[in-house]
Amino acid sequence: IAGITQAPTSQILAAGRRMTLRCTQDMRHNAMYWYRQDLGLGLRLIHYSNTAGTTGKGEVPDGYSVSRANTDDFPLTLASAVPSQTSVYFCASSGGATGELFFGEGSRLTVL
Amino acid sequence: GQNIDQPTEMTATEGAIVQINCTYQTSGFNGLFWYQQHAGEAPTFLSYNVLDGLEEKGRFSSFLSRSKGYSYLLLKELQMKDSASYLCAVRDSNYQLIWGAGTKLIIKP
Numbered sequence: 001i002a003g004i005t006q007a008p009t010s011q012i013l014a015a016g017r018r019m020t021l022r023c024t025q026d027m028r029h030n031a032m033y034w035y036r037q038d039l040g041l042g043l044r045l046i047h048y049s050n051t052a053g054t055t056g057k058g059e060v061p062d063g064y065s066v067s068r069a070n071t072d073d074f075p076l077t078l079a080s081a082v083p084s085q086t087s088v089y090f091c092a093s094s095g096g097a098t099g100e101l102f103f104g105e106g107s108r109l110t111v112l
Numbered sequence: 113g114q115n116i117d118q119p120t121e122m123t124a125t126e127g128a129i130v131q132i133n134c135t136y137q138t139s140g141f142n143g144l145f146w147y148q149q150h151a152g153e154a155p156t157f158l159s160y161n162v163l164d165g166l167e168e169k170g171r172f173s174s175f176l177s178r179s180k181g182y183s184y185l186l187l188k189e190l191q192m193k194d195s196a197s198y199l200c201a202v203r204d205s206n207y208q209l210i211w212g213a214g215t216k217l218i219i220k221p
Binding site: 041042043058090099103104105 | 116143145147153154155156157160162199201203207208209211212213214
């Protein structure tokens with residue numbers, strides 16, 4: 001059972017470069033999310049999608065964009081990376097009886 | 113504004129019991145979650161409370177008081193593998209999750 005797969009797991013990126021973090025789920029969940037996690041801070045929502053074809057902005061959307069062409073895939077794009085976007089990025093989907101989140105293994109991004 | 117408060121760090125001894133508290137102020141309430149996150153790994157779901165009271169799941173229990181905006185996670189018979197961060201999250205009236213910064217639990221032999 002794969003659950004949620006993220007790629008790459010780790011990346012070092014020069015400032016100004018474009019980067020897409022990939023996220024794929026095989027649980028057929030409608031809702032998907034992108035979070036960033038920084039030391040000392042809680043998980044912060046970047047963008048979300050309640051169902052294929054729709055997306056919404058979270059708490060910290062600036063500098064990021066997403067698309068949801070189908071149920072399984074939810075890529076996150078940094079159009080022009082900046083050092084403040086250095087973080088660990090988690091993709092998640094929600095399902096189950098309580099609507100709990102299932103997380104991918106994370107993508108560690110360093111912008112120099 | 114919406115806020116979740118939990119202690120930054122706690123230390124406990126192997127075999128003992130520890131209680132991790134979480135207080136919240138949110139726009140509405142549609143459930144409270146606890147997640148466990150080992151260093152360098154993704155968060156994993158531990159428990160869910162939507163009604164007042166205690167939910168028990170093996171060595172872990174979670175308590176909720178909606179009138180007090182308060183929850184705790186109780187870990188019994190602590191094992192070294194319980195060393196992790198524990199994240200409290202509340203689902204608000206818009207069904208968005210508000211996250212606490214997490215409590216790092218250190219278990220000593």
